[in-house]
Amino acid sequence: MSELKLWYDKPAVKWSEGLPVGNGRAAAMVYGGAQREIWNITELTYWSGKQEPIPSGSTGKEDLTRLRQYFFEDDYQEGEKAAQQLLQPSKGNFGTNLPVCDVVLEFANEGEKVVRELNLESAIATTTYEHKGTAIHRELFASHADGVIVCRLWSDLPEGISFSVRLNGKTDFFQSWNEPEGEVLNFKGQALERIHSDGECGVSCQGGIRVQAIGGGTIRGDSGTIEVVNAREAVLYFAIETDYGFIGEDWRYAASNRISLAQAKGYDKLRADHIADYYSLYSRVKLELGESEQRLLPTDERVRLLAEGHDEDPALYALFFQYGRYLTICGAREDSPLPLNLQGFLNDDQACRMDWTCDYHLDINIEMNYYPTETTHLSESHLPLMRYIKMLSENGKSAAKDFYGCEGWVAHTVSNAWGFSAPAWQTTWGLNVTGGLWIALHLRDHYEFTLDEKFLSETAYPILKEAAAFFLDYMVLHPKLDWLVTGPSISPENSFHAAVGSKLHNHLSMGTTLDQVLVSDLFEFCLETAEKLGLDEALQQQLRQAIGKLPPLQIGRNGQLQEWLEDYEEAQPEHRHLSHLHSLCPAYRITPQLTPELSEAARVTLDNRQSSNNHEDVEFTVAAFAGCFSRLHDGERAYEQISHLVGQLCFDNLLSFSKPGIGGAEAAIYVADGNYGGTAAIADMLLQSHAGELHLLPALPVKWSSGQYSGLRARGALEVDLIWSEGRMAGAVVHAFASGSTVLRQAGRIAPFEYEAGCSYSIDSELRISQQVFVEN
Incomplete structure (x- = not known):
C-alpha cells in the first residue's frame, strides 16, 4: 500500500x-x-437563515463611555449587566x-x-x-x-x-x-x-x-x-x-x-x-519523515497503535500532514464561493443541530483552518477567505456605527454566510471585539508570503486601513494606566476572578492581551504599508501616536504571560483557549532570540495550562500547543502534542474531533481546525520565517531524525527544499520568487542571506551559500 x-x-x-x-x-x-x-x-x-439587520441597544459613544466607567471603577458585575443591555442583540435568523x-x-x-x-x-x-x-x-x-x-x-x-x-x-x-x-x-x-x-x-x-x-x-x-x-x-x-x-x-x-x-x-x-x-x-510539497514497518498496516490500526504509545511510525505524521493539505484542496479552491467553516467543507449533522452551529467562529477556529495555507504552498486556497473578509468588512461598517458610534468596520466572535458582524447573543463569549480583525490579518499573511503588491494596494491595505479607523475611533485612554485600550471585551472564551478570593466568574474587561496584540499588529502593518505606498499621511501620524500608547505584553506575578490587562486570578486555569499566546504563535511578537523573558513567560503559561486539573483536552488547543512549542524551538514537546492529536483526538479516518462535554456536546463532533492546525504545526517544526529570519529545522524532534521535504513556502516569496540526517541538516535549496534579504538560522548558526528573484541558493550544513539561476514557472 x-x-x-x-x-x-x-x-x-x-x-x-x-x-x-x-x-x-x-x-x-x-x-x-x-x-x-x-x-x-x-x-x-x-x-439556513438569511441576511438581516441586527438592531443595537446602544446609542453609540455616549453609552460606550458610560459602560466603560463601570470597568474603570472595578465594578465588573454592573458593567457586565450594562453590556448585556447595550451590546447583546438577539440571535435572529443567524443560520447554520x-x-x-x-x-x-x-x-x-x-x-x-x-x-x-x-x-x-x-x-x-x-x-x-x-x-x-x-x-x-x-x-x-x-x-x-x-x-x-x-x-x-x-x-x-x-x-x-x-x-x-x-x-x-x-x-x-x-x-x-x-x-x-x-x-x-x-x-x-x-x-x-x-x-x-x-x-x-x-x-x-x-x-x-x-x-x-x-x-x-x-x-x-x-x-x-x-x-x-x-x-x-x-x-x-x-x-x-x-x-x-x-x-x-x-x-x-x-x-x-x-x-x-x-x-x-x-x-x-x-x-x-x-x-x-x-x-x-x-x-507542490513532498515530505518524508522516515520509514516504519507500520506504514503497511491499515490506517485505523496505525492510529490505534499510536494511541497506545507506539509512536515508531514517522510516516503516519507525514500522512497526516499531507491529509491536511488534501482537505484544504478539497474544501478551498480559488473559485470557492465561501471559505472553510467550523467543519471545513463537510457536515456531520451534529454541530448544526445544537448551540454550536456549523458557522464561522472568528475566535480561533476559522483562523486555524487557514494556518497551513501559505506555508504548505496552497496560496490560491486563501483567496475565498480574502473575499469573505472583504464582505465582512463591508457589513461590519454597520456594526461599528450601530453598536459603538465609530468609523471603520468591526466584527466579533461568529459570522455566517452573509457576513454577520454584530456582537453575538451572549456577551460572555460573543463580545470579542477583535474577532473580525483576527481573521482579517490573514490578508497580511497572504501578502508576506506572496509579496503580491497589487493585492497589498488594492485589497489588504484598504480593508485593514478601515479596521484601523475603527480602533482609532473606538479605543480609549485608561484613566489609571494611561494606555490606549479596547473594551469592554473578552479574552475568548475565558473568565477571571476580578477580586482576590472571589468565586464570581467575570468575562468582560478592558484591554485584553489578545486585543492589544492584534491591534498592535494592525497599526504597525498599516503604518508600514502607508509609508511604503506613500499614502494617508494624516493616518500615518495617528498610527504613530497610537502605537506609542499601546500596552506592552506583561508578565504576571506567577511568571506567566498575562491574559488580561490586569493580573487577575484565572477562574478556569484549565481553559481550552490560549488566545493571549497569539503573540507567540501564529504571530511573532514573542521569539526566544528577541524576547527571551516573554518566551519563558509563555512557556510558564503553557505548563500551567497542561498541569491544571481537568485540562480541557480539545483538538484546536492541542494544535495550538504544538505550534507554540514549535515557536519555542521545543521539538519534543511539539511532537508530543501532534502525537496526542493524531492518536487521541482523531477518528479512524484521521479527521479531528472535539470530545463529548465541550460546549455541551453529547458526542464526539468533527471539527476541522485540528487537522489544519496540526498540519500547520508540522510545517512550522520544519521551517519558520518570521521576525526577520529564515529558520531551518527550528523544532526537529528526535523521532524524525532523518527526512526531507520540498516545496514549503516562507515569508518573502521563498520556497525551501531540505534534507537532514541523524538530526543534522545535510543541505537545503532556497528558491527566490522576489528579491530581498533575511537571516538564515540553523542549529545555533546564523548567516546573512540576500537573494534575487529568479535565483536558487544551495545552502550546506555550515550555512555556506552558493547561487544558481533558475527559470521561474
Whole structure:
C-alpha cells in the first residue's frame, strides 16, 4: 500500500469512519461496505437563515463611555449587566450550514474482503470487495474541473453490477423525483431548521444524479429510485447548485447542464482532468519523515497503535500532514464561493443541530483552518477567505456605527454566510471585539508570503486601513494606566476572578492581551504599508501616536504571560483557549532570540495550562500547543502534542474531533481546525520565517531524525527544499520568487542571506551559500 493513502480492511459503518472527497464547493463523505454505500452530500453555501439587520441597544459613544466607567471603577458585575443591555442583540435568523442529502446505494449481492482506500495523490476514494470469488470495484471523486461528483462501478465478470440508488434529504424541505427516461433522479431542497433560524428561511438547492449503464444491463427508475440490473459497468454523475448569490432562476439549470457535459466528456476524460487539476496543487510539497514497518498496516490500526504509545511510525505524521493539505484542496479552491467553516467543507449533522452551529467562529477556529495555507504552498486556497473578509468588512461598517458610534468596520466572535458582524447573543463569549480583525490579518499573511503588491494596494491595505479607523475611533485612554485600550471585551472564551478570593466568574474587561496584540499588529502593518505606498499621511501620524500608547505584553506575578490587562486570578486555569499566546504563535511578537523573558513567560503559561486539573483536552488547543512549542524551538514537546492529536483526538479516518462535554456536546463532533492546525504545526517544526529570519529545522524532534521535504513556502516569496540526517541538516535549496534579504538560522548558526528573484541558493550544513539561476514557472 502507498504511504499516501488512507486504507482500511473493513466496511465503514458510520460517518466518522467515512472517506471525504470535495471539489471546493460540493463534497461527499463516503462510507459503507459491500451491500450498502452512502455519500453524505454537503455544499459550502447550503445555509439556513438569511441576511438581516441586527438592531443595537446602544446609542453609540455616549453609552460606550458610560459602560466603560463601570470597568474603570472595578465594578465588573454592573458593567457586565450594562453590556448585556447595550451590546447583546438577539440571535435572529443567524443560520447554520446544513448537510444536503444522502445518496444511498444498495447492492444486490453480499461481499467479503472489503478494502476501502483514499488515495491522496489522485483524490480518489475506492472500495473493492469479493462476491463469490469475483472482484467488485467502486471509485469516486469530486471534480473541481467539471463541477461534478462521479462514481464508476465495475465487475471483473459481465453482468456483475446490480444496485439501486435513492436520495434521502437531510433538511426540513427536500424532494426528489424521477425523469421519465428513468436514468435521472432530480432533487430540490431548502436549508431549513428551527434551532438557528425560524425554519422559514434558507438557501435553496437543485440538482440531480444520472446513471449510465455500460456493457449491457437494464436501467429503470420509479418512486424516487433508480435501479441497475446486470451491467458490466455503471457510471454515476452527481451535481448540485444553490441560489446563494444568484439573481433570477438560471441557477436551477446549472447542475443539470454540468451533468450533461460530464457525461458527454466521458468517464476516462473526467478522471484524467480531475487528477491533473488536483495534482497540480497537491504535488507542490513532498515530505518524508522516515520509514516504519507500520506504514503497511491499515490506517485505523496505525492510529490505534499510536494511541497506545507506539509512536515508531514517522510516516503516519507525514500522512497526516499531507491529509491536511488534501482537505484544504478539497474544501478551498480559488473559485470557492465561501471559505472553510467550523467543519471545513463537510457536515456531520451534529454541530448544526445544537448551540454550536456549523458557522464561522472568528475566535480561533476559522483562523486555524487557514494556518497551513501559505506555508504548505496552497496560496490560491486563501483567496475565498480574502473575499469573505472583504464582505465582512463591508457589513461590519454597520456594526461599528450601530453598536459603538465609530468609523471603520468591526466584527466579533461568529459570522455566517452573509457576513454577520454584530456582537453575538451572549456577551460572555460573543463580545470579542477583535474577532473580525483576527481573521482579517490573514490578508497580511497572504501578502508576506506572496509579496503580491497589487493585492497589498488594492485589497489588504484598504480593508485593514478601515479596521484601523475603527480602533482609532473606538479605543480609549485608561484613566489609571494611561494606555490606549479596547473594551469592554473578552479574552475568548475565558473568565477571571476580578477580586482576590472571589468565586464570581467575570468575562468582560478592558484591554485584553489578545486585543492589544492584534491591534498592535494592525497599526504597525498599516503604518508600514502607508509609508511604503506613500499614502494617508494624516493616518500615518495617528498610527504613530497610537502605537506609542499601546500596552506592552506583561508578565504576571506567577511568571506567566498575562491574559488580561490586569493580573487577575484565572477562574478556569484549565481553559481550552490560549488566545493571549497569539503573540507567540501564529504571530511573532514573542521569539526566544528577541524576547527571551516573554518566551519563558509563555512557556510558564503553557505548563500551567497542561498541569491544571481537568485540562480541557480539545483538538484546536492541542494544535495550538504544538505550534507554540514549535515557536519555542521545543521539538519534543511539539511532537508530543501532534502525537496526542493524531492518536487521541482523531477518528479512524484521521479527521479531528472535539470530545463529548465541550460546549455541551453529547458526542464526539468533527471539527476541522485540528487537522489544519496540526498540519500547520508540522510545517512550522520544519521551517519558520518570521521576525526577520529564515529558520531551518527550528523544532526537529528526535523521532524524525532523518527526512526531507520540498516545496514549503516562507515569508518573502521563498520556497525551501531540505534534507537532514541523524538530526543534522545535510543541505537545503532556497528558491527566490522576489528579491530581498533575511537571516538564515540553523542549529545555533546564523548567516546573512540576500537573494534575487529568479535565483536558487544551495545552502550546506555550515550555512555556506552558493547561487544558481533558475527559470521561474
